[in-house]
Amino acid sequence: MxxxxxxxxxxxxxxxxxxxxxxxxxxxxxxxxxxxxxxxxxxxxxxxxxxxxxxxxxxxxxxxxxxxxxxxxxxxxxxxxxxxxxxxxxxxxxxxxxxxxxxxxxxxxxxxxxxxxxxxxxxxxxxxxxxxxxxxxxxxxxxxxxxxxxxxxxxxxxxxxxxxxxxAIPFYWINKININCRKILLWLFVAFVSAFICEAFINLLLNEHLEIIKQAYIDGNSEYSKGHGLSNPMIYFQCLILLVFTFSEKNLKDIIPYYFIFRNGYFYSTILLILLSPYLVLSGRTSTIFATFEIFIIPSFIIILSGKLRIAMYLVIGCVMIGIFFLNCLSLIDSSETLRNLM
Structure with missing residues (x-):
């Protein structure tokens, strides 16, 4: 710190x-x-x-x-x-x-x-x-x-x-769209509804137009191809980060030169994660590109507060990330002797 x-x-x-x-x-x-x-x-x-x-x-x-x-x-x-x-x-x-x-x-x-x-x-x-x-x-x-x-x-x-x-190529033009708080809330709602009722349609779309992706990431009954759907906790983690960052626009947009690029990219990532949630690897591989913006977005939450509260927020974020790190370790422990020895 x-x-x-x-x-x-x-x-x-x-x-x-x-x-x-x-x-x-x-x-x-x-x-x-x-x-x-x-x-x-x-x-x-x-x-x-x-x-x-x-x-x-x-x-x-x-x-x-x-x-x-x-x-x-x-x-x-x-x-x-x-x-x-x-x-x-x-x-x-x-x-x-x-x-x-x-x-x-x-x-x-x-x-x-x-x-x-x-x-x-x-x-x-x-x-x-x-x-x-x-x-x-x-x-x-x-x-x-x-x-x-x-x-x-x-x-x-x-x-x-x-x-x-x-x-990442279409994001250059997506970023030019006037995306505001109301639109973000609306599209998150639409994405959740679509993921809930339109899995068959999404599968048909992929089957007709993106056969290579379908074969690589969707076909089969393995854990590798099947996702957790809307029960994936990462969906709600990303939604929380996105909404906090969005509602803090007035405090952050003049301090962070890339504020709107980060917000729009993370919004793009979150929508992909929700829409493709039935497919484990496909949702992860597509959403993770701009989910990386978390390393720029989350530290900015400290600026939202003032005085000693900034130090408290820094420590809170650090503790949450330590928890996420250990959860990731636990998810990989069966395949890594190094992690088993450390834990």
Whole structure:
């Protein structure tokens, strides 16, 4: 907490140092102890170096050519899986530090929120998505500057790491819509009603127009494809964050330069989470892109209050995030020996 109220230059130096240290810890994790990591390591072993690069190489965990090229480049430098994970971890952590220093009022609190909400699933498991989302967050500055082509080029670069972030492209135009508090409340109501009564219609729409997504994330009867529907507590968590941020517009819009971009993006994320709630992975993969704005939004709640109440709010947010972190640990404990040993 002291660091967030310290000199900006000193704060940023410490922030980058902490994030780089986090990237190093990420790189030296046990390859067999986190979901997806073993698959990425296996793909790394199969991938050819740049001198033998084959754009059509198959039998990999992923199809995105940008991440394939990045992996091939790392392997050309050093054919070692730990070095590979270290490079990806450091790149993601560097972008995280850059985004926090640019967008967040209290970056160390934002870092704590990131660790609680996203670190284990992204940096330790879904490393392509984690890297791609950090690139998209970096691109947000070009929406405010109204530099469409720079934004599109960076998002397309990110999509070459993970295809899901293509959903960030229409956000450039969604952000131009005049979205106010009444519209947010109305669309949340519509989304809840639609999710409750229109699951069959949504499934038909996906079946007719997005067959690849349907096959990847919906077909089958596994826990992987079936979601919790409207009983998913994350829906109500996001709704709460969105509404607090929305009703605090007068207090925050002049302090946070990116206020409306953050609010509109988080609104976009929440609507996707509600509408696609019957499908576990599809709702998560689509909503998580702009759910990342939590690391910029939640720390701003401190500004709503004044005096000693700000310190109290800081501590309350910290305690809530510690609770969420432990809940995430419990959800992953069966698949991670590291977590079992720690807990």
């Amino acid at each position: 002291v660091l967030d109220f310290s000199n900006r230059k000193i704060r940023n130096k410490i922030l980058y140092s902490v994030c780089i240290l986090m990237g190093v810890m990420t790189g030296f994790r046990n390859h067999n102890d986190w979901r997806d990591t073993y698959g990425y390591v296996a793909s790394f072993e199969k991938i050819k170096t740049l001198d033998l690069f084959d754009v059509n190489q198959d039998n990999l965990l992923y199809q995105e050519k940008g991440f394939y090229l990045l992996t091939s480049s790392i392997k050309t430098l050093c054919n070692n899986s730990t070095f590979y994970l270290l490079c990806i971890g450091l790149l993601s952590s560097f972008l995280l530090a850059k985004n926090l220093s640019r967008y967040c009022l209290f970056p160390f609190l934002g870092l704590g929120i990131y660790i609680a909400r996203f670190y284990m699933t992204r940096d330790l498991m879904q490393i392509r998505a984690g890297l791609a989302i950090m690139i998209v967050c970096y691109a947000i500055q070009y929406i405010k500057r109204k530099k469409l082509w720079k934004y599109l080029l960076i998002v397309l670069l990110a999509s070459s790491m993970h295809i899901s972030v293509l959903l």
